[in-house]
Amino acid sequence: MSEVQLRIHDLWKTFHPGLFESSVEVLRGLSLEVDKGEIFGFLGPNGAGKTTTIKAVTGLVIPDRGEISIADQPHDSMQAKRLIGFMAESPYLYTYLTGREYLRFSAELLEIESAEIDDRVESTLARVSMTDRADRKMRTFSKGMLQRIALGQALLGDPQLLILDEPMSGLDPVGRRDVRDIILEQKDRGVTVFFSSHIIPDVETVCDRVATVIAGSVRGIGAVRELIAREVESYEVTFTDLDPKSVTTPVASVHRGSDAAWVRVDAERRDTLIRELADRGARLVSLTPVQSSLEELLLRQYEEAAS
Amino acid sequence: MRAIRIIAVNTFREALRDRVLYLFLGFAILLMASSKIFGILTVGEQDKIIKDLGLAGIQFFLMLIAVMMSVILVSREIDSKTVYYLLAKPVRRWQFLLGKYAGLILVVLVNLVLMTVILVFFVWLYGGGFDPRLFLATGMIGVEMAVLIAFAVLFSVLTKPILGSVFTLAVFVVGHLSQDLWLLTRHLPGSLGRTLVSVLYYLVPNFERFNFKTEVVHQLPIPAAAIGLALVYGCFFTGLVLVLACVRFERRDLQ
Numbered sequence: 001m002s003e004v005q006l007r008i009h010d011l012w013k014t015f016h017p018g019l020f021e022s023s024v025e026v027l028r029g030l031s032l033e034v035d036k037g038e039i040f041g042f043l044g045p046n047g048a049g050k051t052t053t054i055k056a057v058t059g060l061v062i063p064d065r066g067e068i069s070i071a072d073q074p075h076d077s078m079q080a081k082r083l084i085g086f087m088a089e090s091p092y093l094y095t096y097l098t099g100r101e102y103l104r105f106s107a108e109l110l111e112i113e114s115a116e117i118d119d120r121v122e123s124t125l126a127r128v129s130m131t132d133r134a135d136r137k138m139r140t141f142s143k144g145m146l147q148r149i150a151l152g153q154a155l156l157g158d159p160q161l162l163i164l165d166e167p168m169s170g171l172d173p174v175g176r177r178d179v180r181d182i183i184l185e186q187k188d189r190g191v192t193v194f195f196s197s198h199i200i201p202d203v204e205t206v207c208d209r210v211a212t213v214i215a216g217s218v219r220g221i222g223a224v225r226e227l228i229a230r231e232v233e234s235y236e237v238t239f240t241d242l243d244p245k246s247v248t249t250p251v252a253s254v255h256r257g258s259d260a261a262w263v264r265v266d267a268e269r270r271d272t273l274i275r276e277l278a279d280r281g282a283r284l285v286s287l288t289p290v291q292s293s294l295e296e297l298l299l300r301q302y303e304e305a306a307s
Numbered sequence: 308m309r310a311i312r313i314i315a316v317n318t319f320r321e322a323l324r325d326r327v328l329y330l331f332l333g334f335a336i337l338l339m340a341s342s343k344i345f346g347i348l349t350v351g352e353q354d355k356i357i358k359d360l361g362l363a364g365i366q367f368f369l370m371l372i373a374v375m376m377s378v379i380l381v382s383r384e385i386d387s388k389t390v391y392y393l394l395a396k397p398v399r400r401w402q403f404l405l406g407k408y409a410g411l412i413l414v415v416l417v418n419l420v421l422m423t424v425i426l427v428f429f430v431w432l433y434g435g436g437f438d439p440r441l442f443l444a445t446g447m448i449g450v451e452m453a454v455l456i457a458f459a460v461l462f463s464v465l466t467k468p469i470l471g472s473v474f475t476l477a478v479f480v481v482g483h484l485s486q487d488l489w490l491l492t493r494h495l496p497g498s499l500g501r502t503l504v505s506v507l508y509y510l511v512p513n514f515e516r517f518n519f520k521t522e523v524v525h526q527l528p529i530p531a532a533a534i535g536l537a538l539v540y541g542c543f544f545t546g547l548v549l550v551l552a553c554v555r556f557e558r559r560d561l562q
């Protein structure tokens with residue numbers, strides 16, 4: 001049994017924007033658990049409630065109902081907050097401070113010993129490749145530079161749980177790779193990483209498990225491979241000794257090689273096709289599930305949700 | 308305490324890097340420097356006029372600094388979402404507000420000391436001698452500002468920045484007029500206006516209690532009890548308003 005680092009149970013939230021505007025039900029019974037030491041991806045279309053969930057976990061939004069615990073502590077306790085490193089959707093930083101000043105300020109709030117602050121700030125600056133730009137006012141920073149400082153303040157306190165809201169958005173390819181490396185490196189140190197993202201290749205390569213959120217509740221959850229495998233849509237069937245054109249089961253993309261033929265069949269017609277092939281004396285060579293990529297899976301889920 | 312101190316220091320640093328502060332401070336000094344001219348133009352005792360004008364100027368510009376800086380520094384932190392990163396750290400919401408409050412008090416205190424020293428200097432320069440009671444008068448202006456900033460923090464938590472400064476200014480104006488209005492309407496028969504004035508009188512602190520300008524300028528005696536009462540009154544209102552602000556902020560969604 002692995003330990004649970006973050007537990008979100010039955011979270012509900014409705015926003016009431018104003019007197020004359022209708023209220024928005026954003027979270028509807030969202031539940032999920034993130035195990036200690038895993039990298040957990042949080043996916044979902046725009047407006048699904050990812051940021052709202054993350055803000056509930058970090059105590060910025062107060063849910064109407066539901067429980068959140070971090071390492072078995074209530075999420076709004078100081079013990080829980082000491083375990084978190086958080087980076088928001090956009091880098092909201094003080095423009096009047098320099099990067100270094102901001103990290104020093106963060107280090108003080110994170111209760112880092114004053115003797116240690118200098119070292120910690122310098123190594124964090126190096127980690128996010130901002131050492132040589134750290135003494136400029138952040139007013140003059142580009143979005144990517146701000147993002148790096150924001151990531152720096154999240155890493156600064158040696159958190160056990162890193163919560164990142166779209167950490168790769170707005171970064172150049174090098175920046176994206178850096179963030180990916182940092183996430184993997186944190187995992188090696190035993191840190192649990194919980195992050196939302198729209199960049200699917202990154203999610204696919206980095207995450208141990210993902211959850212998809214649609215309209216405020218979790219739609220699917222599991223290992224990336226598992227999620228995709230669960231959604232096998234069709235099979236590629238290779239056989240010999242039968243003209244593929246004569247097959248009566250509806251199939252798609254019929255091809256004929258020098259001796260074997262292959263066709264693609266929908267998952268629910270797989271057994272019918274195999275029976276027909278057997279009945280008509282064809283020899284089955286192979287049966288391969290066609291795995292949809294995560295992207296296709298998401299596209300389908302999102303579109304289903306939209307209709 | 309630690310978190311409050313760190314946030315207070317950062318708030319102070321933010322204020323020091325804001326041009327608005329120097330603008331107001333500059334105007335205040337300019338006014339005191341030019342009070343000599345008003346003194347010449349007016350019949351009467353010059354040093355009294357310098358003191359009178361100087362104290363009024365300090366009160367006015369300090370009020371502007373208190374209102375503007377409070378609303379800017381608290382609302383900006385919430386509006387620009389920099390507060391997200393604070394509150395995700397081991398910092399409680401009330402610690403954030405008290406840290407902001409303490410930082411603002413520091414800003415006003417530094418300005419107060421600076422302005423007072425300059426006023427004392429000008430009074431001495433223009434031949435009025437050294438009058439230590441000026442410190443008492445400006446000190447009480449400081450207490451008044453402590454109450455006003457608490458209101459500004461409350462309004463920053465409750466409303467949008469511009470509305471927040473309007474409400475805080477309104478508290479300042481009403482707080483100075485309510486006693487006069489109340490006295491005035493007391494002689495009138497019962498009416499809606501009278502009820503309204505009494506409601507305001509009890510709701511908004513009576514800022515005239517902190518006003519010792521006349522006594523200081525005209526060298527009248529000041530009973531110690533009046534000072535003590537004003538201090539207690541100021542602490543009571545500050546505490547009450549800050550508690551309200553913290554309670555409101557505790558359950559607010561940040562967006």
Ligand SMILES: Nc1ncnc2c1ncn2[C@@H]1O[C@H](COP(=O)(O)OP(=O)(O)OP(=O)(O)O)[C@@H](O)[C@H]1O
Pocket residue numbers: 015016017024026044045046047048049050051052053562
């Ligand atoms: N303060 C608010 N008042 C009203 N509605 C809000 C508020 N905050 C968020 N919402 C609504 O809640 C929904 C979810 O928003 P949220 O930011 O959590 O989405 P998201 O999954 O992070 O989307 P994205 O991928 O675009 O970042 C949206 O429909 C949004 O309009």
Ligand SMILES: [Mg+2]
Pocket residue numbers: 050051052089165
């Ligand atoms: Mg979002």
